[in-house]
Amino acid sequence: MEKFSQAEANNEDELTQPESVGRRNFLRGVFAAGVVAAVGGQPIRELFEETLTPEQTEKELTECLEKLKSEYGVEIDFSELKDADKKIEHLSLAEQRDFAESMLGALEVYPKSYVHGSGLTTIKTGKHLRIESDNSKTSKTEAYFSSKYPERVLISKESFEGYLTDKFGWDNDRRMKSTFHHEFYHQNDPHVHDRAFNHGWTMEEATKGADPHFHTQDVFSIRREGFASTYGALGGAAEDRAEVAAALLLDPEAFERIALDEPALVDKIQKIKKEFFDRSHGIMDETYWKLRSGGDMKAIKEYFLLREQLSESSDK
């Protein structure tokens, strides 16, 4: 739509991600059944944890942050955003803990060497991210990457959609992970502002069934053939790649099953996999994707360890 083509025309390096996916099933313990209420915009579980078990919540947050720093060299910045045209609201203790857990879960599917090599050091977050200078984006923006700050991605904990529904605060794990994968893909995409490459990508995929033109079904956010999402279809080639990468990293088995009958998606997945293979110096290979489809995170971590040890010994 217009705002996307406008962004392309201005060659903006602001890459945002409004898509909302998934539902986190984290109604645990005493809140295991039926509780979907929020008080003052904060889910009951988080209020409960903050009021009655603040030490435990704090301990979990600290452990998570230490792990992010020691294993991936990544810090989460919960402080206020200084940029004049962007606003981000503060997160409560339990919300910070939930966010940190989701980011750790997202980073765990990448080899440590990949994350270190990316140059990413900071994930900035808050409750909602608003970019005041661009009204068309204000309400929908959930994440942000600018190549002016290549070491940083911004991920909003809440989605605009969740704010308007009873999902507020309750289903964010998958969405936050997916959003992280999307922005992290941009952060490492060498072709992000390469017009010729992006044009070639769109044209080639169009021949395989991914029609880049606006469709009626886009109004209803119905995913159409050859694209991972409506945003991927409308946002241009860089967004298309980031959406495919996010869907693939979030749940490779489910996404590849969807792609089976869609030649453009099959092709895009192969290209994105090749990209990850190259970026990870061969660690994210077919064995990696097989292990990911099995869903055994322990096996994946062992595989990373083995591959990284092998590459260290061959470096000597």
Ligand SMILES: [Zn+2]
């Ligand atoms: Zn994007």
